[in-house]
Amino acid sequence: MEPKYNPKAIEVKWQKYWAESGLFKVTEDPDKEKYYLLEMFPYPSGKIHMGHVRNYTIGDVVGRYKRMRGFNVLHPMGWDAFGMPAENAAIDNNTHPAKWTYENIDAMRAQLKKLGFSYDWDREIATCTPEYYRWEQWLFLKMAENGMAYRKESFVNWCETCQTVLANEQVEQGLCWRCGETVRQKKLWQWFFRITDYADDLLVHCDQLPGWPDKVTLMQKNWIGKSFGAEIRFAIENSDEAITVFTTRPDTLFGATFMCLAPEHPLVTELAGGTDQESTVAEFVERIALQDRSAKALEGYEKEGVFTGAYCVNPASGRRMPIYTANFALMEYGTGAVMSVPAHDQRDFDFAKKYGLEIVVVVSPGGKA
Numbered sequence: 001m002e003p004k005y006n007p008k009a010i011e012v013k014w015q016k017y018w019a020e021s022g023l024f025k026v027t028e029d030p031d032k033e034k035y036y037l038l039e040m041f042p043y044p045s046g047k048i049h050m051g052h053v054r055n056y057t058i059g060d061v062v063g064r065y066k067r068m069r070g071f072n073v074l075h076p077m078g079w080d081a082f083g084m085p086a087e088n089a090a091i092d093n094n095t096h097p098a099k100w101t102y103e104n105i106d107a108m109r110a111q112l113k114k115l116g117f118s119y120d121w122d123r124e125i126a127t128c129t130p131e132y133y134r135w136e137q138w139l140f141l142k143m144a145e146n147g148m149a150y151r152k153e154s155f156v157n158w159c160e161t162c163q164t165v166l167a168n169e170q171v172e173q174g175l176c177w178r179c180g181e182t183v184r185q186k187k188l189w190q191w192f193f194r195i196t197d198y199a200d201d202l203l204v205h206c207d208q209l210p211g212w213p214d215k216v217t218l219m220q221k222n223w224i225g226k227s228f229g230a231e232i233r234f235a236i237e238n239s240d241e242a243i244t245v246f247t248t249r250p251d252t253l254f255g256a257t258f259m260c261l262a263p264e265h266p267l268v269t270e271l272a273g274g275t276d277q278e279s280t281v282a283e284f285v286e287r288i289a290l291q292d293r294s295a296k297a298l299e300g301y302e303k304e305g306v307f308t309g310a311y312c313v314n315p316a317s318g319r320r321m322p323i324y325t326a327n328f329a330l331m332e333y334g335t336g337a338v339m340s341v342p343a344h345d346q347r348d349f350d351f352a353k354k355y356g357l358e359i360v361v362v363v364s365p366g367g368k369a
Contacts, residue, residue: 032072044104076123158186246334255362275309
């Protein structure tokens, strides 16, 4: 035995043997229980980093363990190689996207092979190849035909420099994680999947996942976000229009004293137009458009808003309610409008105290004030 571990000798020897013997090649075998192991596909940015190594090492350990337990393990690798990131990288490097992407795939594949992971490389795919994305297109068309895919306008995190939409996690302190430029809210026509049709099935099966920690299943349920409530219409003063709100507490309707609209709500600029509040509202909307609008980020913001100059009418009490636009109202939750009940909601209470708005108590738990 060698006195010192020599990876260049030992690992090259055994990896060569694994490849030549087809040790990790998998075929159908009815005598073995099947086990499908898939980690996320890496984006071919050029080099493997330690985050990749950590993630794929964990998967490789699971794959080897299952093989030793007698399972027929399918452990493929592929490349998340489609879309704006590849095009932007190609532009930055003055290279055709295909050349840039495939060269990176070659480099990263060689690195993964050096790590000795137990992939069946015959199963390798790249999402930028027509052989792969033709099936994505086919599936999308089937979903569109059955009403599962639809278009609507919605606000997104937009990076003007990268010319792309960013997930909330890709916005760091209001800046694009890739280029460091300011991210703003932009309204775009987008495609959506009607996942809400499956909300009940998803919720039921959260409790049937074997071995999942309670904390994780609770996060999944919160992400699905099913709420029970009612829609209530508030007529806008001197207008034929009304504001529709979704609330899980219609029993507090008599305590609603003001209305808050998301800054992105289409009624905000319409209501403020031609009033003394027009410029103030426009400045507020523009400033909020540059903020991170994720629910998590909003938790840390001071609650603030401005009066639009318009009023609506509480359908239960007849109370004249001022309409504000507020940073804590989210367009993607409910209808983008919040029936504010300051006596029975901490956020609404803080906002009402800050702006001197009326507070009316309508629920008294246990007969106590």
